[in-house]
Amino acid sequence: MSVPMVVLVLELVGTFAFAVSGALLAARKGFDLVGSLLLASLAGLGGGVIRDLVLNTGVPNAFAAPQYLVPVVLAVLAVFIRLIHEDRLRRTLLVFDALGLSLFCVMGATIAHEVGLNPIAAVLLGVTTAVGGGTLRDVVANEVPQIFNPRGVYAAPAFLGAGATALLLEVGLFSAVSAVVVAMLVLTLRLLALRYRWRIPLAVLKRG
Amino acid sequence: MSVPMVVLVLELVGTFAFAVSGALLAARKGFDLVGSLLLASLAGLGGGVIRDLVLNTGVPNAFAAPQYLVPVVLAVLAVFIRLIHEDRLRRTLLVFDALGLSLFCVMGATIAHEVGLNPIAAVLLGVTTAVGGGTLRDVVANEVPQIFNPRGVYAAPAFLGAGATALLLEVGLFSAVSAVVVAMLVLTLRLLALRYRWRIPLAVLKRG
Amino acid sequence: MSVPMVVLVLELVGTFAFAVSGALLAARKGFDLVGSLLLASLAGLGGGVIRDLVLNTGVPNAFAAPQYLVPVVLAVLAVFIRLIHEDRLRRTLLVFDALGLSLFCVMGATIAHEVGLNPIAAVLLGVTTAVGGGTLRDVVANEVPQIFNPRGVYAAPAFLGAGATALLLEVGLFSAVSAVVVAMLVLTLRLLALRYRWRIPLAVLKRG
Numbered sequence: 001m002s003v004p005m006v007v008l009v010l011e012l013v014g015t016f017a018f019a020v021s022g023a024l025l026a027a028r029k030g031f032d033l034v035g036s037l038l039l040a041s042l043a044g045l046g047g048g049v050i051r052d053l054v055l056n057t058g059v060p061n062a063f064a065a066p067q068y069l070v071p072v073v074l075a076v077l078a079v080f081i082r083l084i085h086e087d088r089l090r091r092t093l094l095v096f097d098a099l100g101l102s103l104f105c106v107m108g109a110t111i112a113h114e115v116g117l118n119p120i121a122a123v124l125l126g127v128t129t130a131v132g133g134g135t136l137r138d139v140v141a142n143e144v145p146q147i148f149n150p151r152g153v154y155a156a157p158a159f160l161g162a163g164a165t166a167l168l169l170e171v172g173l174f175s176a177v178s179a180v181v182v183a184m185l186v187l188t189l190r191l192l193a194l195r196y197r198w199r200i201p202l203a204v205l206k207r208g
Numbered sequence: 209m210s211v212p213m214v215v216l217v218l219e220l221v222g223t224f225a226f227a228v229s230g231a232l233l234a235a236r237k238g239f240d241l242v243g244s245l246l247l248a249s250l251a252g253l254g255g256g257v258i259r260d261l262v263l264n265t266g267v268p269n270a271f272a273a274p275q276y277l278v279p280v281v282l283a284v285l286a287v288f289i290r291l292i293h294e295d296r297l298r299r300t301l302l303v304f305d306a307l308g309l310s311l312f313c314v315m316g317a318t319i320a321h322e323v324g325l326n327p328i329a330a331v332l333l334g335v336t337t338a339v340g341g342g343t344l345r346d347v348v349a350n351e352v353p354q355i356f357n358p359r360g361v362y363a364a365p366a367f368l369g370a371g372a373t374a375l376l377l378e379v380g381l382f383s384a385v386s387a388v389v390v391a392m393l394v395l396t397l398r399l400l401a402l403r404y405r406w407r408i409p410l411a412v413l414k415r416g
Numbered sequence: 417m418s419v420p421m422v423v424l425v426l427e428l429v430g431t432f433a434f435a436v437s438g439a440l441l442a443a444r445k446g447f448d449l450v451g452s453l454l455l456a457s458l459a460g461l462g463g464g465v466i467r468d469l470v471l472n473t474g475v476p477n478a479f480a481a482p483q484y485l486v487p488v489v490l491a492v493l494a495v496f497i498r499l500i501h502e503d504r505l506r507r508t509l510l511v512f513d514a515l516g517l518s519l520f521c522v523m524g525a526t527i528a529h530e531v532g533l534n535p536i537a538a539v540l541l542g543v544t545t546a547v548g549g550g551t552l553r554d555v556v557a558n559e560v561p562q563i564f565n566p567r568g569v570y571a572a573p574a575f576l577g578a579g580a581t582a583l584l585l586e587v588g589l590f591s592a593v594s595a596v597v598v599a600m601l602v603l604t605l606r607l608l609a610l611r612y613r614w615r616i617p618l619a620v621l622k623r624g
Contacts, residue, residue, distance in 0.1 A: 034367075035363075049262075056472065064325065121475070131454070140353060144558045148556075202448050203439060203452035234564070234619040235618070240569075241617045241619055242572050245571075274536040277540075290621060
């Protein structure tokens with residue numbers, strides 16, 4: 001499987017996952033079907049649009065290539081007909097968001113590497129792509145973004161995933177298999193962090 | 209009237225209308241005159257800046273061409289001296305916002321077509337241009353954006369307007385007259401939706 | 417000292433100052449260390465990324481050049497170990513924010529001039545660069561941005577600073593010294609405005 005093909009699959013599945021998180025948030029907030037479509041688009045396509053704007057490689061995929069709309073529309077419909085719905089603990093949204101996060105950190109870092117950026121820049125762009133769509137989703141819906149939720153480590157697994165991807169690409173071990181392994185590790189870390197409410201130190205050290 | 213001329217007129221009038229909505233929101237929230245100028249700029253010029261960033265066609269018009277500031281400054285002054293003010297039902301803001309929406313969906317789709325994007329991309333960019341400035345206005349002022357207000361259909365008329373514009377451009381019937389007709393239809397739909405509180409289905413189907 | 421060198425110093429010091437404001441806001445809101453890093457990055461690098469996206473000059477510096485991360489990481493650590501902390505009146509955040517504002521309005525206007533924009537566009541981009549990072553910081557942390565706080569003039573000093581910079585560049589008097597003088601004047605104005613709660617007229621004239 002060629003690198004562009006791996007990237008396309010990661011992006012389409014990740015777009016679907018993030019779009020589900022957007023449609024579920026729209027449902028929770030009582031938005032209508034068009035609001036759901038807009039919030040799902042923002043969540044699913046926002047990270048990729050930011051990535052393309054930063055890379056400055058022409059019209060972003062989400063606008064130029066209509067196929068990226070397919071997973072968004074499918075996600076909105078799946079939530080509309082309750083094929084996907086929130087469980088009692090409201091974890092469904094976070095699980096789909098975690099899946100998008102894990103796929104997009106690998107995808108973003110890989111595209112940055114393909115375009116010729118240095119490894120540090122690839123890590124930064126991977127993290128930005130991974131957290132961008134979810135942050136736009138939360139900001140526009142007037143919620144404090146998940147990235148700032150101190151219960152449950154969120155951006156740190158994306159950093160690790162983008163870092164591992166950049167490393168694999170540097171040493172020539174990147175493949176469809178290794179990409180999926182990294183994404184699944186990121187997903188596992190994020191879900192464990194949610195389940196066991198892992199915390200990392202706060203922004204300020206507590207006084208002795 | 210040439211297509212670029214039509215686009216320029218739509219953009220200047222639409223910028224004024226959105227800028228009025230921004231200045232009225234600044235007044236409602238107790239911001240000062242500079243805050244009003246910034247919020248009016250964001251509302252009036254934000255959609256166009258997003259459009260230009262997506263199209264990747266150099267420095268966005270709002271920055272490169274000082275004439276786009278004229279409608280913004282006029283709007284801020286008109287609100288400052290109470291030439292334009294909110295009515296009792298607080299509908300003035302929404303009416304100006306609706307005017308901007310109707311002009312920008314036509315303008316955005318037309319520019320996307322001029323740049324050579326496919327019709328679906330033109331519709332997407334038309335909607336993004338139309339809802340972008342108002343969404344930035346609301347997000348930055350810490351309000352839930354109008355696009356998510358389930359009372360009164362908002363983005364759907366912009367979808368129709370951008371779609372009609374893309375169709376007219378494809379079949380060669382786009383002109384100053386047909387552009388204005390489409391925009392007026394969008395405006396009428398939006399105002400009727402507001403007046404009669406039209407609703408579309410929510411993001412999730414109600415259980416039987 | 418060459419113009420690019422002046423710009424680099426202004427940008428690195430301004431990035432540190434804005435990043436401190438982001439890390440202090442993260443601390444105030446109870447975010448964790450990674451949240452602090454993200455909010456500090458947004459505050460410190462956001463204005464420059466917007467500037468580079470508008471100028472359309474390739475991958476923004478914040479992504480392409482790893483050295484811009486150094487002041488961000490230093491700022492996060494300085495807040496983490498309480499080397500920099502809020503005073504009782506919570507003024508520390510605003511003082512660092514003011515320092516970033518004063519340096520970035522000069523830096524943004526200078527870069528716009530270097531790229532060949534006209535003086536009005538240089539002023540607009542200077543102001544956008546100066547207020548952009550802080551506004552992203554506040555919006556993403558779900559606060560009403562400082563630019564809209566009617567107590568204490570905020571964007572107006574940045575307008576004056578960017579205007580003075582554009583004027584100095586036009587008449588050939590821009591230098592490291594004059595750049596610092598303008599920045600210090602902007603900083604002084606902003607701090608005086610905070611100290612004495614200067615106000616400018618509200619968005620709407622009060623009735624007689």
